[in-house]
Structures are given as structure tokens and as C-alpha cells.
Amino acid sequence: MALINIRDMLYHAYNNGYAVGAFDLVSLEFLEGIMAAAERARSPVILSLAESHFDYFDFELIMPAVEAAARRAHVPVAIHLDHGASLDSAVQGINLGCNGIMVDASHHALSDNMRMTRTVVNMAHACGVPVEGELGYVPGVEGEDAERHPGGIAYTSVAEARDYVEHTGVDFLAVSIGTVHGRMKGEPKLDHQRLEQINEALGIPLVIHGGTGLSNDQFRRLIANGVTKINYYTALADIAGARMRDNTKSMEKGGHTGLMKGVRDVISAEVERCMRLWGSFDRAEELLAQCKSWAPVEHMIIYNLAGMTRQETETMMAEGRRVLSAIPGVREVVTGHAVKEDAKYRYTWLVRFCHPAVIDSYREHPAHVAFADKLFRPVAAERISIDYQTIESVATQENAMTGLLKES
Ligand code: 13P
16 A cells, blocks of 8 residues: 555655645546556545535545555555545545545635634644645636636735644645635736745745646646645536537447546646656655655554453443444444354444554543443453554555556
């Protein structure tokens, strides 16, 4: 698995003067097209899932496919929640497998933006997950005409940005310097001087939303001034739409597969063009050599119960699955019974954490403390526990490297 920490990815880009594309995906055609481009360009890539798109796909259903794509990749991948609207969405994103989170409270007053962002940062950092915040307001809606959403742009101020980063602890900052989400008529005017000042003041990776419609020269100037993550969606959606419209011309009868023919390939070609333009192509190998792969942890308990009926045991386990799986950083809770009646230990818990940081934050979380102290420890005095990493997660970096070497 070439899933890596997005912090490692974006600092590598920051220190080497290139930007990684964060491509919002809304279907498997997007996922496959983006990953094929990353493999061809040997580029790091961010698979981005925007909360504003959750009407178009089932987040919970698509995430296993996104993770599977990252797992089999030979290039470094991060999975990012884009425009997370609340603490609950950030927790859901992390628990479903995102290893980077954007909290978007940019439409709120500065003090509310800071308070909400700080809360998300505290939770996400306790799970080992980096956070992108946004200051200033980038108007528009991804995939739509910018004029349909004329909401006023609010430029990021340098002084506020310094304050915001210091008080919230965000790892990366999305800035508003003139870009707009969605389809534009003509090129937007960008305030490059403002960006330069923000970059000098902060010295952290910067993010641009509304990548569609910028010129090659604008991209180059953004990257020269600290932009390391470029969010890009509308252009991909438009290219996919154009291909589908073309397909209908040659189709006598409409069928889904006929309509989707070649859609993955046109998305892929545009993603590859971006990777070449933004300088992330051919960076996979050096990045993988410098960073650790993202390594989840499993928390296993084997135990015996005293004085519990079968029904009481089932009830306790069901309650544990319910409360523990809602704790930030917990990917899954599985309970089990030994197959053999005479096993030395009769029961198991397997709790999958997204990152080693969750070992501590889980132990101290009030929901865990309450469950463990009231319902579990009093009846399970006889128990053994271990936090471990699977061989797969430790070996992934090696595999990713081997894949790259084989291809070269
Ligand atoms: P565009 O749709 O304008 O490329 O913007 C994408 C974006 O910023 C997603 O967060």
C-alpha cells in the first residue's frame, strides 16, 4: 500500500517546488482515471472526496474502493476529505479511511472559523491525521457555472492568516487570492503579491481551491509562492460530460456502458496533463524513499468473562461495538467467540485504529473509559491485550518501491 501521510507529501512538494493535485472524485471512472494517470506520470496524488458531492455517491460505499486503489498503487497516495463541514463529518471521514481532512468554516466569522477549526484539529491530530483549514472565502460551487454563485470573494489577509494558523494549529492553509470554484468565463485575476506575503509569513504548504480555469502561467506562479496542493474538479467533470455527449451521437440506443465509454481515459489524460504542468510527475520514487507508509494499528484483546449469561455477553459486545466504533480514529470494531469450547481464552475484541496516535486517544476517550469501567473490566478480569501493526502495513513501502523499480 502506497498510502502515505499527506504532511510528508505536501512538505516534500513545498521543499522541492512542485504541487500535488487533489482531484475530487465522484465515481469509479474518476477514481480509475486519476490513479491510471498517477501511475503513468509516477506522481504522488491526493484522492479527494468533497462533502458537497455526497448527494452523488455513497461516501461509505465508495471509500473501500478508494482505499483499495491506494493499497495497490505504486505511487504515493493520500485520501482527503474535502470541504468537511463539521466536527462530525471530520470524524466520519477519518473513521472511513481519510488520512487528511479539510475543515471548511471559511464562510463563518473569523472567531467562529478559528474555534471550529481548532476543535477539528484537536480531534484529528489525536488520530495522527493532518488538517487543512481555509481562511478568506473562495466563492462558487464545484462543477457549476461560477456566475450562478456570485457570493462575494473574501481575500485572505496576511495578518489574519498568521493568527489563524497559530491559534488553530492547522497543517496547511487554503487561501483566497482570486480563484473561484467552478466554471469561469475567462481567467480569474489572482493577487500573486498577497500570496507571496502569506507564504513568507507562514512558511507552511498552501492550498488553492478552484483550480479549474487557471492558465499555465498562473499555476507556475502559484507554485513558486508556496502552493503545494491544487484542488481540481470542474474541468474533469466537464471533460467527462463532453465525452458522454459525444458517445450519445454514435449510439442508436442509450445504454450505460456505451455512454461511459472512454470517460475514464479522458479524465486520466487531463489529470496527467496537470501532473506534468504542476511538476509532480516523476516524484513518486524520491518521495517514497523519504517517508514512511501510513501504518494503521490493530488493538486486540483476548479475554474470559465471569458470571455472564450468553445473552448478557451478546448485549455487552453489541454496546461495545456501538460506542467504540464512534470514537475518532476507530475504523472498525469486531467481536468474536472462540470456536472451541475448551479454548484458554473464549472471547476477542479487535479494534482497528487508523494510526498509532489513536492508541492513547482511544484509551483516554470518555466513551471508552465509561464502557471499559462500567461494562467490560468488572466482568473481564482475565484478559491480554496487544496493539500491533500488520506485516502488510509495515511492508507496503517496500512493495511500492519494488513496483516502481520493476517498471523502470
Ligand atoms: P474547481 O471545481 O473549480 O476545479 O475547484 C475544485 C475545488 O476547489 C475542490 O475543493
